[in-house]
Amino acid sequence: MEQGFKKAIPHPNPPRRRGNVAIIGGGAAGCLCAYFLIKAGYEVTVFDKGSPLATLLPTGGGRCNLAHAEYDFKELAKNYPRGEKFLYSVFSRFSTYDTIALFEELEIKTYTQENGRIFPTSNSAKEVREKILERIKKTEFVKEKVTAIEVVEGGYKIISSPSSGGKNSYFFSHVVVATGGKSSFDFLRKLNIKIIPPVPSLVGLNCDIKMPAGIVLKNVLSKDLNIKDDILFTHFGVSGPLIYTISSIKAREKFPYKLSFDLYSFEFELQKLLNLYPHKDFKNILSEIFPLNFAKAILGEFAEIKACKIDGRTRDYILNKVHNFELTVTGTNKGEETVSAGGVDLSEINPKTMDAKKYPNLYFIGEVLDIDGFCGGFNLQNAWSTAFVAAENIKLSN
Numbered sequence: 001m002e003q004g005f006k007k008a009i010p011h012p013n014p015p016r017r018r019g020n021v022a023i024i025g026g027g028a029a030g031c032l033c034a035y036f037l038i039k040a041g042y043e044v045t046v047f048d049k050g051s052p053l054a055t056l057l058p059t060g061g062g063r064c065n066l067a068h069a070e071y072d073f074k075e076l077a078k079n080y081p082r083g084e085k086f087l088y089s090v091f092s093r094f095s096t097y098d099t100i101a102l103f104e105e106l107e108i109k110t111y112t113q114e115n116g117r118i119f120p121t122s123n124s125a126k127e128v129r130e131k132i133l134e135r136i137k138k139t140e141f142v143k144e145k146v147t148a149i150e151v152v153e154g155g156y157k158i159i160s161s162p163s164s165g166g167k168n169s170y171f172f173s174h175v176v177v178a179t180g181g182k183s184s185f186d187f188l189r190k191l192n193i194k195i196i197p198p199v200p201s202l203v204g205l206n207c208d209i210k211m212p213a214g215i216v217l218k219n220v221l222s223k224d225l226n227i228k229d230d231i232l233f234t235h236f237g238v239s240g241p242l243i244y245t246i247s248s249i250k251a252r253e254k255f256p257y258k259l260s261f262d263l264y265s266f267e268f269e270l271q272k273l274l275n276l277y278p279h280k281d282f283k284n285i286l287s288e289i290f291p292l293n294f295a296k297a298i299l300g301e302f303a304e305i306k307a308c309k310i311d312g313r314t315r316d317y318i319l320n321k322v323h324n325f326e327l328t329v330t331g332t333n334k335g336e337e338t339v340s341a342g343g344v345d346l347s348e349i350n351p352k353t354m355d356a357k358k359y360p361n362l363y364f365i366g367e368v369l370d371i372d373g374f375c376g377g378f379n380l381q382n383a384w385s386t387a388f389v390a391a392e393n394i395k396l397s398n
């Protein structure tokens with residue numbers, strides 16, 4: 001059992017306990033919802049099949065990119081390929097300013113990077129985890145996997161499977177589902193809640209080209225989406241910030257699909273360079289703008305040819321490869337996904353309360369919903385904001 005958490009005692013015939021709240025999933029959304037409720041004097045039980053807030057540890061490469069410096073809630077919502085409109089109401093109640101204030105309250109100082117990403121000044125996801133866990137010490141933590149939720153008079157029965165085997169059942173008047181986007185949705189089956197099948201997002205893409213792995217090109221233009229960012233060539237295909245954004249926007253596109261890039265959309269007069277250095281190998285001329293290995297791969301059979309021997313046709317062929325670099329995407333790189341696109345269909349949920357339209361007092365928050373954002377702190381912002389709205393409504397209804 002995790003230190004600091006009380007053991008909840010399962011009941012063969014669950015007693016009726018008015019006003020008690022269960023949170024299924026002790027990730028970012030679940031633990032923050034627990035925090036808001038405990039602060040207001042509620043008794044909260046968190047069910048998690050693993051350790052609470054373990055999912056926070058790898059965020060931001062261990063630094064925890066906890067929000068993004070976008071302070072207009074409608075602009076903020078534009079960073080969610082799925083969920084934009086739904087989040088208007090959520091973010092109008094809890095957005096970036098509130099996140100910063102929340103972290104101050106948790107005694108976690110933050111700073112904003114040049115690119116707008118907000119981190120704790122300690123640059124430590126571990127510290128963020130510890131400080132949140134310290135504030136929710138009063139939580140009853142049940143290390144059990146929830147296998148079903150059933151509607152019963154006055155609330156919900158939670159059925160779970162402890163690691164020791166068998167089954168436990170519990171009764172709660174209010175239940176918050178915060179199981180994230182990567183776990184099974186089977187435990188919701190009996191409720192007949194519509195689930196959009198999850199697919200990987202913010203992920204590297206497998207493709208048909210083989211360029212030297214490990215090379216990063218800066219400010220590459222995606223011609224399909226008209227956005228510029230860095231691209232990383234890998235042994236399976238492509239990755240890096242530009243590819244993550246593309247993988248998010250095209251998360252539901254069928255494979256295979258084509259992508260086209262301008263690898264160098266700046267002023268670049270190749271003929272001038274060829275004239276200027278007639279005795280240089282072509283690879284050394286192209287290495288003015290690309291790493292040498294990459295220049296060699298683009299040039300292929302022309303890499304070792306002297307500049308003065310390059311005719312107009314070859315020059316244009318290479319220029320076309322640079323400015324119209326095409327690849328065919330065949331899939332996503334398994335296990336690399338940061339979030340999943342899909343989850344509980346937003347038409348099932350009231351954005352003003354976060355509870356299910358069909359089931360009062362059954363709430364859904366965080367990535368379990370069909371909401372996902374780009375890289376940059378947007379996914380954790382969704383977790384904090386939806387957790388806040390659910391907690392506020394529980395306080396009103398209970």
Ligand SMILES: Cc1cc2nc3c(=O)[nH]c(=O)nc-3n(C[C@H](O)[C@H](O)[C@H](O)COP(=O)(O)OP(=O)(O)OC[C@H]3O[C@@H](n4cnc5c(N)ncnc54)[C@H](O)[C@@H]3O)c2cc1C
Nearest residue numbers: 025027028029049055059060065146180366367377379380
């Ligand atoms: C490597 C990596 C880096 C990331 N970096 C960032 C970042 O820097 N900034 C950002 O904004 N986002 C980042 N994200 C995304 C972000 O971590 C998630 O969007 C966020 O954690 C979602 O929070 P959540 O509480 O909804 O779900 P989760 O954090 O996934 O938590 C769900 C919890 O539910 C539990 N659970 C699931 N099913 C059951 C069940 N049936 N019974 C009991 N327990 C269950 C799980 O064990 C888990 O603890 C990153 C993700 C990854 C993978």
